[in-house]
Amino acid sequence: MALHRITVTINGEVELVDVPSHMTLLQMLREKLALTGTKNGCAAGECGACTVMLNGEPVNSCLVLAAECDGAEITTVEGLKKNGQLDPVQQGIMEAGGVQCGFCTPGVLISARALLDRNPTPSEADIKAALVGNLCRCTGYFRIIEGVKRAAKIQEAAKEEMTYGIG
Amino acid sequence: MDVRTMTKKYVGQRITRNEDPRLLTGQALFTDDVHLPGMLHAAFLRSDYAHARIKRIDTSKALERPGVVAVYTAADMGDFWKPGPLLVPPPTAVPGAVFHKRTQIPLAKDKVRHMGEPIAVVIAESRYIAEDALEDIEVEFEPLPAVVGLEEALSPDAALVHDDLESNLAAHVIQEKGNYEEAKAKADVILQRRIVVDRGAAAAMENRGVVVNWDDKAQELTVWDTTQAPIPLRNGLAAMLGLSEHQVRVIAPFVGGGFGPKIMMFQPEEVLLPWASMRLKRPIKWIEDRRENFLATTQERGQIHDVEIALTKDGRILGLKDVFIHDTGAYDPYGMTVPLNTQCHAVGAYDIANYYTEVKMVFTNKMIVTPVRGAGRPQGIFVIERMLDLAAKELGLSPIEIRKRNFIPPDKFPYEHNIIDQAFAPLIFDSGNYPAVLEKAAAMINYEYFVKEEQPRLRAEGKHVGIGIVSFIETTGVGPYEGARITVGASGKVNVVTGVGTQGQGHFTSFAQIVADQLGVDVRDVHVVTGDTAQFHWGTGTFASRGAVVAGNAIHAAAVKVRAKILQWGSKLLDVPEEELELADGKVRVADMPEKAISLGELAVIANPLRGTVEPGTEPGLEATDYFGPQYGATANGAHAMILEVDPETMMVEIKKYVAVEDCGTVLNPLILEGQIQGGLSMGLGNAYYEKLEYDNNGQLLNASLMDYLLVRSTDMPKQIELGHEETKSPLNPIGSKGVGEAGAIPVPSLFAQALENALADYNLEITEMPLSPNKLYEMVYKK
Ligand code: FES
Ligand code: FES
Numbered sequence: 001m002a003l004h005r006i007t008v009t010i011n012g013e014v015e016l017v018d019v020p021s022h023m024t025l026l027q028m029l030r031e032k033l034a035l036t037g038t039k040n041g042c043a044a045g046e047c048g049a050c051t052v053m054l055n056g057e058p059v060n061s062c063l064v065l066a067a068e069c070d071g072a073e074i075t076t077v078e079g080l081k082k083n084g085q086l087d088p089v090q091q092g093i094m095e096a097g098g099v100q101c102g103f104c105t106p107g108v109l110i111s112a113r114a115l116l117d118r119n120p121t122p123s124e125a126d127i128k129a130a131l132v133g134n135l136c137r138c139t140g141y142f143r144i145i146e147g148v149k150r151a152a153k154i155q156e157a158a159k160e161e162m163t164y165g166i167g
Numbered sequence: 168m169d170v171r172t173m174t175k176k177y178v179g180q181r182i183t184r185n186e187d188p189r190l191l192t193g194q195a196l197f198t199d200d201v202h203l204p205g206m207l208h209a210a211f212l213r214s215d216y217a218h219a220r221i222k223r224i225d226t227s228k229a230l231e232r233p234g235v236v237a238v239y240t241a242a243d244m245g246d247f248w249k250p251g252p253l254l255v256p257p258p259t260a261v262p263g264a265v266f267h268k269r270t271q272i273p274l275a276k277d278k279v280r281h282m283g284e285p286i287a288v289v290i291a292e293s294r295y296i297a298e299d300a301l302e303d304i305e306v307e308f309e310p311l312p313a314v315v316g317l318e319e320a321l322s323p324d325a326a327l328v329h330d331d332l333e334s335n336l337a338a339h340v341i342q343e344k345g346n347y348e349e350a351k352a353k354a355d356v357i358l359q360r361r362i363v364v365d366r367g368a369a370a371a372m373e374n375r376g377v378v379v380n381w382d383d384k385a386q387e388l389t390v391w392d393t394t395q396a397p398i399p400l401r402n403g404l405a406a407m408l409g410l411s412e413h414q415v416r417v418i419a420p421f422v423g424g425g426f427g428p429k430i431m432m433f434q435p436e437e438v439l440l441p442w443a444s445m446r447l448k449r450p451i452k453w454i455e456d457r458r459e460n461f462l463a464t465t466q467e468r469g470q471i472h473d474v475e476i477a478l479t480k481d482g483r484i485l486g487l488k489d490v491f492i493h494d495t496g497a498y499d500p501y502g503m504t505v506p507l508n509t510q511c512h513a514v515g516a517y518d519i520a521n522y523y524t525e526v527k528m529v530f531t532n533k534m535i536v537t538p539v540r541g542a543g544r545p546q547g548i549f550v551i552e553r554m555l556d557l558a559a560k561e562l563g564l565s566p567i568e569i570r571k572r573n574f575i576p577p578d579k580f581p582y583e584h585n586i587i588d589q590a591f592a593p594l595i596f597d598s599g600n601y602p603a604v605l606e607k608a609a610a611m612i613n614y615e616y617f618v619k620e621e622q623p624r625l626r627a628e629g630k631h632v633g634i635g636i637v638s639f640i641e642t643t644g645v646g647p648y649e650g651a652r653i654t655v656g657a658s659g660k661v662n663v664v665t666g667v668g669t670q671g672q673g674h675f676t677s678f679a680q681i682v683a684d685q686l687g688v689d690v691r692d693v694h695v696v697t698g699d700t701a702q703f704h705w706g707t708g709t710f711a712s713r714g715a716v717v718a719g720n721a722i723h724a725a726a727v728k729v730r731a732k733i734l735q736w737g738s739k740l741l742d743v744p745e746e747e748l749e750l751a752d753g754k755v756r757v758a759d760m761p762e763k764a765i766s767l768g769e770l771a772v773i774a775n776p777l778r779g780t781v782e783p784g785t786e787p788g789l790e791a792t793d794y795f796g797p798q799y800g801a802t803a804n805g806a807h808a809m810i811l812e813v814d815p816e817t818m819m820v821e822i823k824k825y826v827a828v829e830d831c832g833t834v835l836n837p838l839i840l841e842g843q844i845q846g847g848l849s850m851g852l853g854n855a856y857y858e859k860l861e862y863d864n865n866g867q868l869l870n871a872s873l874m875d876y877l878l879v880r881s882t883d884m885p886k887q888i889e890l891g892h893e894e895t896k897s898p899l900n901p902i903g904s905k906g907v908g909e910a911g912a913i914p915v916p917s918l919f920a921q922a923l924e925n926a927l928a929d930y931n932l933e934i935t936e937m938p939l940s941p942n943k944l945y946e947m948v949y950k951k
Pocket of ligand 1: 039040041042043044045046047048049050051060061062063
């Protein structure tokens with residue numbers, strides 16, 4: 001089996017990994033790096049449980065070959081919490097009651113993070129559209145959507161605080 | 168609200184969940200996250216045929232493949248090859264009942280009976296190798312005609328799913344209350360319809376999985392399993408493997424959604440792999456892939472009903488007759504739970520004096536049927552609600568009026584039905600106020616206004632908008648029992664262990680709320696452990712919306728006992744009568760003199776002394792174990808309403824507004840409750856309009872992927888949802904709770920049908936079938 005040596009930055013840490021050609025990014029994360037927060041719901045690009053951020057874009061990691069990720073920057077659910085502080089999407093979805101079994105949650109959080117990165121004040125329709133690839137069987141989505149709205153507010157408030165804090 | 172500043176009364180509060188920080192950061196352990204050194208991987212060879220005789224199996228080539236450690240077929244299993252146990256008793260409580268037990272087998276031996284049935288298992292160094300080796304196995308089949316249709320299954324020239332039976336009849340049960348034929352003779356109106364409900368998948372986002380480890384030195388088996396019932400699974404595995412219960416530990420870690428099929432026990436994979444691990448003395452992992460989940464995880468809902476309803480001309484139901492066929496698939500390990508639920512729910516929320524119900528359960532060459540969220544209830548509710556709607560049309564009554572004329576009145580509880588339910592106990596509805604719940608839903612959706620003002624206006628604009636409103640009941644919280652042990656630790660933190668598994672229902676929080684209230688501690692200081700047989704080993708499992716009711720009350724009972732111990736110690740040490748003490752802020756203290764206090768942590772140390780003696784008749788520590796078994800199941804009820812708009816060109820449906828009013832007794836945590844209802848609703852919508860397992864005439868499942876089998880997505884949900892709550896506490900348990908886990912899913916198909924008919928009134932549509940789909944609806948509307 002041909003092995004490829006790749007360098008990736010995952011959640012801010014540089015990792016050197018040897019991956020076989022057929023290995024997906026999802027498998028690399030879960031099996032090689034013990035980052036099991038990212039979930040496998042179908043391995044076929046149909047459920048979104050495996051969503052991670054690849055160079056700032058949300059992707060289904062089950063559809064990306066690990067060998068293609070040389071030099072890439074990857075964020076997984078494990079990388080959202082920073083300095084002991086939940087990311088606004090984590091905080092917002094928790095407060096809104098958007099987690100039930102939690103299996104879809106890691107993917108949902110990454111899709112939501114990506115949305116707020118490109119659009120800090122999304123409308124309800126924007127949120128639904130951003131989450132259309134993330135299947136959730138437990139919640140009926142209402143509380144997740146509510147959570148993303150809250151996250152936008154939390155993020156906004158934090159920004160203002162920073163501005164005032166510095167000014 | 169910051170819970171740390173609150174002192175008391177968590178039950179009923181909308182608080183965030185204790186388990187969420189772990190789930191939100193990727194730190195919660197699911198079965199697939201278990202990784203053990205030296206772990207092998209399993210893959211199953213599954214039948215492509217729905218029905219075929221196995222002439223020959225040759226595994227020799229697979230065994231030669233490098234990296235393959237073992238290949239097993241039925242022939243390799245010796246005495247361990249046995250059909251699984253019947254998980255619920257046969258319906259002998261019903262006189263004259265016929266039941267043929269044919270339970271699933273670990274690996275097919277002489278023939279395969281459904282597509283996806285496992286024939287062989289390969290165990291290898293990696294899943295890749297194991298799957299490649301499946302291709303090396305040669306199986307010679309002799310295809311047999313597949314039994315697919317429910318009526319066809321009963322035809323005299325149908326092929327036999329089980330050759331040793333005379334027909335494909337798995338069971339036959341007739342129940343009668345009053346006398347339907349006499350009632351019919353007095354009726355002004357008699358309506359007959361055929362009502363058909365087809366199959367869907369539970370489709371939890373987490374597929375099934377098992378990781379097993381036989382530790383040969385310790386002589387202990389550990390099984391991580393995506394099960395809803397760890398304790399019975401442990402007991403069964405121990406018996407099958409000739410081990411003592413203490414040598415087997417089953418752990419249901421975080422489980423990514425259950426919805427029923429994960430209560431199905433002794434599935435081939437979870438029986439076979441522990442056996443293999445003991446032989447190979449290595450850990451083994453198997454995680455189902457999505458296609459396997461469609462083919463080989465249990466399913467539900469296929470039934471054909473021939474219904475007759477007899478009414479007076481003012482819309483009073485005199486009697487109901489329902490003769491139906493229930494599809495149990497290739498085996499019937501779950502007995503008659505599903506069709507008995509259907510029989511108990513086809514009476515709905517109504518006072519029906521004469522009821523005849525007859526079910527024939529049939530074997531077919533399709534995946535096994537066991538409960539899926541709702542478990543036969545949605546079918547029963549669909550039957551009665553549809554018949555009432557049709558009767559209302561016939562009699563010129565509104566859907567609300569006809570329901571009100573037939574509800575069980577609030578003063579008639581407990582209401583006895585004189586039929587037997589899924590627990591083989593007489594069906595009794597314990598409490599409720601059905602008219603109030605329906606009225607509330609009507610008010611919340613603004614029914615009168617919509618029908619009189621808004622709908623005519625929108626129709627004039629050419630819009631096809633419709634409204635619907637239905638009532639339903641849900642039997643929940645069935646026995647036999649659950650238990651819990653509660654311990655106060657030296658740190659003052661409280662540990663709660665219980666046997667039920669949890670699949671996202673928020674048990675780590677709702678159970679903690681119950682305990683925190685009793686012991687006066689912070690809810691974040693209550694640590695709940697579920698689903699690990701090493702921690703607590705009595706119990707049955709999470710099913711039939713029973714977790715909060717049965718386990719919740721067991722936890723309540725144990726907490727009451729611990730509270731009593733604390734008060735006793737407190738009284739002794741503080742030298743005040745117990746009545747003058749209170750439990751708050753993690754302390755026992757004198758109510759009038761809060762500085763006179765002992766923390767629970769200190770008390771826990773004192774109660775478990777290292778020297779001296781524990782007084783005779785007392786036990787060390789602040790700990791208690793208790794159990795709860797309800798006398799019979801509490802019955803929840805509700806009314807749902809919706810307004811939708813149909814585009815008659817594409818038949819795409821947009822739900823403008825949805826209202827759900829539920830009476831599930833005491834609410835432990837509204838945040839969790841609402842989430843459960845909304846989630847149930849999304850599955851119900853799927854059952855109504857998106858999700859159908861398509862089997863062709865050869866028993867081939869045509870849509871075994873999430874690409875082809877459509878789950879409801881974020882964009883398909885109603886634009887607006889409002890939840891209402893009525894509360895009649897159940898008299899059957901101290902907390903007063905009724906279950907709710909399935910409630911959201913139950914009424915949706917019947918509601919959707921009513922609203923669609925209303926929206927497409929000019930087409931004079933009659934919907935007697937579920938699930939529909941845009942295509943199907945199009946055909947119904949235009950091909951008439
Ligand atoms: S696991 Fe990647 S989309 Fe489902
Ligand atoms: S919370 Fe269970 S799938 Fe989304």
